[in-house]
Amino acid sequence: MLPKAIKKSVIAGLAFALSLPFTAFGEETPFNLAPPQLNAQTFILMDYNSGAVLAALNPDQRQYPASLTKMMTSYVIGDAIKQGRIRTTDKVTITDSAWGRNFPDSSKMFLNLNQQVSVADLNRGIIIVSGNDACVAMAEHLSGSTQNFIDTMNKYVAQFGLKNTHFTTVHGLDDANQYSSARDMAIIGAHIIRDLPEEYKIYAEKEFTFNKIKQQNRNGLLWDKSMNVDGMKTGHTSQAGYNLVASATNADNMRLISVVMGVSSFKGREIESKKLLQWGFNNFDTFKTIEGGKAVSNQTVYYGSSGEVPLGVLQDAFITVPKGRNADVKARFQLDDKYLYAPLTKGQKVGKVIYQLDGKDIAAVNLQVMQDVEEGGIFGKAWDWLVLTVKSLFD
Template sequence: MFSMLLAGAELCIKLLAGCYCKLLMWCDLKAMKKIRQVYWLLLLQVFIGVAGARADEWAGAPGIAAQAWILMDADSGAVLTEGNADRPVEPASLVKIMTSYLLGQALKSGALLAADKVHVGTEAWAAGNPVLQGSSLMFLKRGDQVSVAELNKGMVVASGNDACIALANYLAGSQDGFVTLMNETAQVLGLSNTTFKTVHGLAAAGQVSSARDMAVLSRALIHDLPEEYALFKERAFTFNGVHQYNRNRLLWSTSLEVDGLKTGNSQEGGFSLVASAVSGNRRLIAVVMGADSDHARFQETEKLLKWGLRAFETAMPIKAHEAFIEKRAWFGAARTVRLNAGERPAITVPYGKADAVKISAILNEPYLRAPLRKGQVVGVVNFQLDALTIAQKPLVVMETVEQAGWFSRLWDAVLLKLQQWLGVCVACAV
């Protein structure tokens, strides 16, 4: 099977290369640059498709009984296995992950404080809002003055729909305003198969998400807002004498170290679960959507997490704050510039294969020309295993390099022209 995939990939690459060469014959310089970018993007997609198939073949991914699922390495972002991961499914209470993300960002920025008192209106009172009756509640009462911190716990731990409404009204002025923020944030995060209609996840026409989008959102929450994410591992919450347990039963697992995230279920969307587990310095995120029963969602999610932790490992052959290579910075105030693989250089490899990974870098342009800005992407870093590209990361400038003075730039122009004519590194001897 894999040899057939490789043959298909080779044919795709040859076709792309042929088209690429013919297009360059007919285009000006600007068009050439654009075509080069598109070519490398298409080539990357071919590599990623083959790499994903090889990973599953190496490790024997389990079958999952659900409408959709995905398993992601939280550090590298690598997808270890998936099924119908982009299928739109009603997310139910998984919506609260986005509500939590927005609240966490507001707390982080100082836009609101954990100690702020929120007035509970009729909308957040189950007796006054028929939509809330029979659903998960924190059991707020109209006229209560409740802190943001308590409402946050009520939303995350007790899955309180009333807490979501109270927080949304306080933060955005209305539920509609908060939903607008949710959808704008979804676009920023690249959640291409997600549309939010409510702040809590109760059934609403057109409200959908996908397993991939939920994994991406959860990864952002874990990475960007560790203090907010810490609430998801709390097993119980008490408010006004009502004691409730977290619905994520994997938090009590004796075979996995699970510390989040969220359950959801509805008539149309079935039973869903987003869960994250850690082992040493590794973290995986599993999403199962549309299982047939409450038991099945936990069983299938546990199956994914155990398989991923056993079959793969997270490696960091390039350190986040160390240079991978140095290149000449033409026309720059500094002679060279340090480059690495960005802030998230981790990759995922089959267990025991980390030492066999080979690394190479490809520049977008033959020469780096100042000014160069810190964080600027100037190429790609390829990670290969058994001659197969298993991951690619951006090749990133580590520090800003300003342009040199006019005389130095003139001298570099002469050296560069000589190097292009002679085909040797003239600058290396200067």
């Protein structure tokens, strides 16, 4: 039997590749909830836990990302720290190419030539004050050259399944071959939050002082007391306009990620982002439907060392529901194939729970095998063959 929590809904969304147990429907929400009107070329509002897209305008349109690029730069650095390939205490020598003097009229950390700077300070210089010089310094330190670092950035693009993103710089200054989309930026943001929680904490810091120069985080929503915004990143160039990726939580621990791109003013990107986040919190709730690691069904296995296998999800599964509609949702269990055959591998997808509201399929959660099942012995397999043969006579 499925737990009671499964009787909850999801706004049909575009579940993204985050190792979540959701299947991607590839279509917009079927609910008639009009999103707010925003003054942006493109935007998206995504629930972090469920992956549901709650509102969007041209979410796959390719845009100049500007300094939103630094989110991927940050991811590469944060992952290297997590893996132990570099340490936050490591010292980096500032080369001529990373010298702050090479970035006139753009955001920088004000690095000096031949200065010794820690990885921790450079990382903060990238995330908090959007230092272009710090990006080059870290790229050279970690990968030997900026091009090698860019290649790593684009490897993560492929790994995350991003369809409309390509990086050609480590900092985001406009380049004709560099682009991203609102949806892809939301996915990058979700990866930082999920995969690198220590890295994400830096995004909430409001200021950073280096070389006796104090600079504030350009994400003004961090100071907004009416919301609990704890990240993420701003970006601006003459061609990109004003961009902002923001993430916030509410009292129910629901987390939303908003992306607005191509806004016409510095303050406007904050106004539009806040409008989008507040609309999401006012109209939706997110619930855990299946607990990770807990079986929701036991199914017969043929030709295996075990005759039964538990099915569930390895990670907690969530759905996002319009407020007041959670009790109206129904769920049904469905296997991909009529029978399960060994060998089976833990984590293997073998079916799904499909959620339905008002007669429409609105989302699905992949069911996974909870433990390995090896092939059985010859006598057991022969018996299962006989059982299946008899069953086929009555199908």
